[in-house]
Amino acid sequence: MAYELHYWPGIQGRGEFVRLALETAGASYVDVARGNAKDGAGLPAMFRYLEGGDVRRPPFACPFLVDGKKVIAQTAAILLYLGPKLKLVPAGEADRLWVHQIQLTLADLVVEAHDTHHPIAGGLYYEDQKAESLRRAGDFRRERLPKFLAWCEAVLERNPGNAARAVPRMVGSRLTYADLSLFQVVEGLLYAFPRATKRMLRKAPLVAALHAGVPGNKRLAAYLASERRIPFNEQGIFRRYPELDG
Amino acid sequence: MAYELHYWPGIQGRGEFVRLALETAGASYVDVARGNAKDGAGLPAMFRYLEGGDVRRPPFACPFLVDGKKVIAQTAAILLYLGPKLKLVPAGEADRLWVHQIQLTLADLVVEAHDTHHPIAGGLYYEDQKAESLRRAGDFRRERLPKFLAWCEAVLERNPGNAARAVPRMVGSRLTYADLSLFQVVEGLLYAFPRATKRMLRKAPLVAALHAGVPGNKRLAAYLASERRIPFNEQGIFRRYPELDG
Numbered sequence: 001m002a003y004e005l006h007y008w009p010g011i012q013g014r015g016e017f018v019r020l021a022l023e024t025a026g027a028s029y030v031d032v033a034r035g036n037a038k039d040g041a042g043l044p045a046m047f048r049y050l051e052g053g054d055v056r057r058p059p060f061a062c063p064f065l066v067d068g069k070k071v072i073a074q075t076a077a078i079l080l081y082l083g084p085k086l087k088l089v090p091a092g093e094a095d096r097l098w099v100h101q102i103q104l105t106l107a108d109l110v111v112e113a114h115d116t117h118h119p120i121a122g123g124l125y126y127e128d129q130k131a132e133s134l135r136r137a138g139d140f141r142r143e144r145l146p147k148f149l150a151w152c153e154a155v156l157e158r159n160p161g162n163a164a165r166a167v168p169r170m171v172g173s174r175l176t177y178a179d180l181s182l183f184q185v186v187e188g189l190l191y192a193f194p195r196a197t198k199r200m201l202r203k204a205p206l207v208a209a210l211h212a213g214v215p216g217n218k219r220l221a222a223y224l225a226s227e228r229r230i231p232f233n234e235q236g237i238f239r240r241y242p243e244l245d246g
Numbered sequence: 247m248a249y250e251l252h253y254w255p256g257i258q259g260r261g262e263f264v265r266l267a268l269e270t271a272g273a274s275y276v277d278v279a280r281g282n283a284k285d286g287a288g289l290p291a292m293f294r295y296l297e298g299g300d301v302r303r304p305p306f307a308c309p310f311l312v313d314g315k316k317v318i319a320q321t322a323a324i325l326l327y328l329g330p331k332l333k334l335v336p337a338g339e340a341d342r343l344w345v346h347q348i349q350l351t352l353a354d355l356v357v358e359a360h361d362t363h364h365p366i367a368g369g370l371y372y373e374d375q376k377a378e379s380l381r382r383a384g385d386f387r388r389e390r391l392p393k394f395l396a397w398c399e400a401v402l403e404r405n406p407g408n409a410a411r412a413v414p415r416m417v418g419s420r421l422t423y424a425d426l427s428l429f430q431v432v433e434g435l436l437y438a439f440p441r442a443t444k445r446m447l448r449k450a451p452l453v454a455a456l457h458a459g460v461p462g463n464k465r466l467a468a469y470l471a472s473e474r475r476i477p478f479n480e481q482g483i484f485r486r487y488p489e490l491d492g
Contacts (some may be wrong), residue, residue, distance in 0.1 A: 056404050060351045074350040104320040105306045112311045119365045121385035132378050139367035152304045158302050
């Protein structure tokens with residue numbers, strides 16, 4: 001049976017980390033909320049899980065994955081679950097936990113990237129918190145982003161699996177969802193903060209090489225060129241507000 | 247060999263979620279950064295992992311756990327690793343993933359609670375972002391905290407393991423680290439936002455019952471009464487700034 005992914009239909013957002021894994025593995029899945037309500041899909045199908053009183057293990061928020069009777073929320077938990085099934089993690093438990101730890105750290109970066117344009121409240125417009133956004137984005141560019149990218153670079157430098165590889169991997173020598181997620185984060189950063197990110201990638205050559213090389217995967221490349229890949233926009237996590245790019 | 251926990255020595259913070267699990271299980275562990283630098287412990291021992299160029303799988307931040315040669319960071323990943331060893335999770339994979347999903351959702355709440363007093367930058371003082379904190383804390387009290395607590399209440403209501411229990415559990419009928427973590431979050435909220443939290447707990451009676459009942463565990467109660475339990479203070483995640491309590 002196909003996996004069901006439930007996520008906001010108009011943005012990449014957190015759902016995209018799950019989409020990249022499913023697409024790269026060639027897994028069969030339905031992007032439910034992008035379907036039609038007349039066919040039992042669309043946003044009503046998603047809200048049935050989020051608001052239905054009969055869901056035994058309710059998601060706090062989307063994205064969530066439905067696999068038969070299982071309902072799994074939290075992006076990192078979804079990838080922890082899917083990783084072995086999609087063959088996007090190594091075999092050993094310690095390696096899998098390390099891939100997961102990387103995902104959790106990237107998730108922290110994603111929260112901070114989001115909060116550059118919503119430092120006060122997710123329910124308010126950017127325009128209602130623009131002064132605060134300018135302050136927070138400055139700190140993000142100066143302090144936080146360099147720290148996160150330096151850590152990713154160190155992870156790549158210290159991965160012995162990269163000794164003989166042109167395109168480095170985060171863990172071992174085969175593609176994992178940690179590689180896909182770092183690719184996606186860099187994509188988002190280049191969209192939202194093109195000047196700051198390009199400058200910083202010069203100091204993180206392995207991160208840049210991973211970002212450039214990951215779309216060498218044919219299924220991923222086909223997905224990125226398809227209509228299934230929603231373009232970045234100003235409703236998502238990564239938004240292009242030039243004033244926040246310094 | 248005893249587990250090594252590495253975390254800031256003066257606050258409960260994120261390290262406390264790991265401490266509660268270790269203490270409740272009666273596990274042997276060393277709280278390394280609270281030890282003496284002369285004995286090879288203290289902050290220098292922690293920074294050796296955070297800044298040492300020879301750590302193959304470097305933590306991005308503390309807390310992290312050292313278990314023999316394994317170095318594991320990210321609070322939720324540490325608990326995912328420790329859960330089975332400390333017998334603080336059920337036996338089945340699906341149940342364990344659900345406990346982890348709850349932990350990740352509580353971790354999101356912890357970030358938002360922290361950002362009520364640091365909405366602009368973790369590296370700045372509260373006093374340098376007080377106006378922004380007042381706005382963010384208002385949104386947290388009005389929108390976010392009720393949503394998180396209602397979700398926790400729904401999780402408790404829908405857990406069939408609670409049918410015959412006076413003290414409810416988040417998952418199944420035996421104590422898991424999700425219960426310890428929800429206890430700790432409520433402790434923190436009652437410290438930081440006593441008025442708002444007490445008011446909201448009236449609408450979340452199962453959350454209140456869990457919070458009141460979890461310290462019925464003797465080892466946990468002994469820990470909470472010991473000097474090892476660092477009191478809440480204004481350097482941690484949960485801080486008592488009365489103006490942020492509305």
